[in-house]
Amino acid sequence: MNGLTGAYLSLLMAIQENPLSTVSDLVKRVEGSKPTIIKRLTFLRENKYFNVKALLNNHNLGFEPIDLLLDTKNLKAVEKLEKVATNHPYTVYRSRCFGSHNGLFLQFRTPIGTRNLIEELVKILRDDGVVTNDLIFSMGDEPTINSSMQLDCWDFKTMSWSFDWVKWFETDYEIIRSQKPKEKLGSALEWLTKNDMYILQQLMIGAKRHNADMIRSIEDLGISITPQTFGRRLKTLDEQCVEKYRVSFNPRAFDIITNIVIRGEGKRKYLRKLYSRMNKDPIPFESSFRVSDTELYWFVRMPPSHLSSLLTNLHSNLENMSVSIIDYSQSFLYSIWPETLDEDNHTWRQDRAFMIDQALK
Template sequence: MKLSRADLNVLSTLAKDPLGTVKDLSRQADMSPNTFSKHLRGLRDRGILVSVSAEICYPSVGLEPILFFFKAPFRSLYDLERILDLHPYTRYRIRCIGSCNGIYALFAIPSGANAYLLELIEALKEMDLIADYFYDTPIARWIYSENNFEYYDLECDCWRFDWKEWESMLDEISEPPPLNKNPPSILHRMNRKDMEILRYLSMNAREKRGVIAEKTGVPVYHLSRRLRFYEENNVIDAYRIIVHGIASKLLVMVMFDCECSLRTTRLFAYAINKLPFQSTLIPTRRGFFLQTSIPSQDLAKLGASLQKRCSDVKVFWGDYESSMRYWFYHEPYAEEGWIATRRYIVSDVLERFRAERRGG
């Protein structure tokens, strides 16, 4: 589905100010409010603009994110995906090929329950659903960048991003800014209503406040107070526009698992914001994990920059059509906190999967 220059302008403007009013956004896009609204509505109606989603900072709500890479034979991918779908703490999954042939998955597990998740993964290995796996954990807040289609030239169907300038910037930075540490958990100051609100914000943060208040059963004034509370306590890392693969065909999904010094992680954490491609950089114990949607012709340039500065770089190509993004899930939250029992994290998931296999 072909996008017009006006469509791309709307997407870029929205990415810079995801919660902006139509009046403000139209001014930034140099359009009338009616024209901007027309294109925004058209992008939604065509399924190109899926959502504006709140990215929850998991540590602030008592959850620990873990990145898993499953090496799995093609014949078991469907079953593995189904188990990930059944698990209450799966946040994202995508099939990948490259350094790891199988599936990359992101979990957000209640603090202290990592051992149960590993027990489940070992069970999957015994079931021959996975051949092997490795995992890593974040050490700091995540860094995000968004698509800026101002760099895309419709006439030549190419991106005009100056990689030489970006590379020079990397060479000139002597002391990169420090990483931002994860905020402390404020789970003790939250309740189930908060989790329901966060779920709706992850689904559509541009939804009218009155609609969210009605769906979650709270007064509008209470919702406004909680939104200020989330902002003051770093509960939300960012607001991102979720664009369907129809538009992303200009780009390919690639993931890099990089081993490097802390300084190099800090360097790329700073530089990633200068790229006009939607990316997520996760600082890890060994370096960082970078997931990006990038033009195929520019992949080698980014890869060379990473290889130049990292001791090891593993590359994975992601299959967008197989990806599944799970909105923030509030069901595992009970009044005393997140459910973190072995039965809930391990046994129930396996029992439901086996029942489905039996047709029960």
């Protein structure tokens, strides 16, 4: 994939600043006539240089993230786990992994209070010999920080990234204090419908599409929804169920070919400072960052030339640090499944048969 010129990068950066910007918005933001902007935008879309997806508001929806690494003896066991991931109703992401852990990296988004069902599922897989070892990441009180690729740090002339890791690690930021969300935990469940779930599903697949395109995709699934209803519900879902819209760029176009999961134990003060740093001045690469009182979990996509700077600092401040390589080519991202909603009882389906037996089919 050839490198993009400055004009195309300027357009991508404008989209990054306002993921749902219209063509009219982009014309005001970047140089070029409307026909020129449309032509460039069409090129970027057709060549899949970017995509805009909704990140859900887990608090309002009543979800908790659960990430884990599962070790296996062989590839056959990995393939068995991939089938489990596909069958499970609350899977978010799966990818094969190598290094400190050889097997499968899994991310779930489950109803609050159902972590024990994931743990039970893993125990069954261990007892059956599919899993040889497992690591389920601890949950802290702080929300996960999701950073995005920042193209202003990319030099299209040298095809390289510029980011001062030493300065970033040495800069002190005031330690932030948690602010409790204004909304009640799971508040969206009071009014959420199955049709809303189909709209959320489309926003997670690709939010930068015309409403008519998303409506057609929903109708292809046998669900009827009018443009008026779609527009009205979309506004409510955007306000209550979407945390933010993330612009994802084609990683190979920007030398982002290293995907890793880092886990380690550290002093509370160091982890709090690192969390504040990520909150105030996130790294210019796509990542998911989470800490508890003594543990760090970091899923990062970055250029290989920057790997040493990150790991060297972390290794000097963490104990029992492990690094696993995520096989991007053997990964799969799942959107929310409408059948998880029990619309009549305003809750998520969370019985054992649904969350364990179904996954093991």
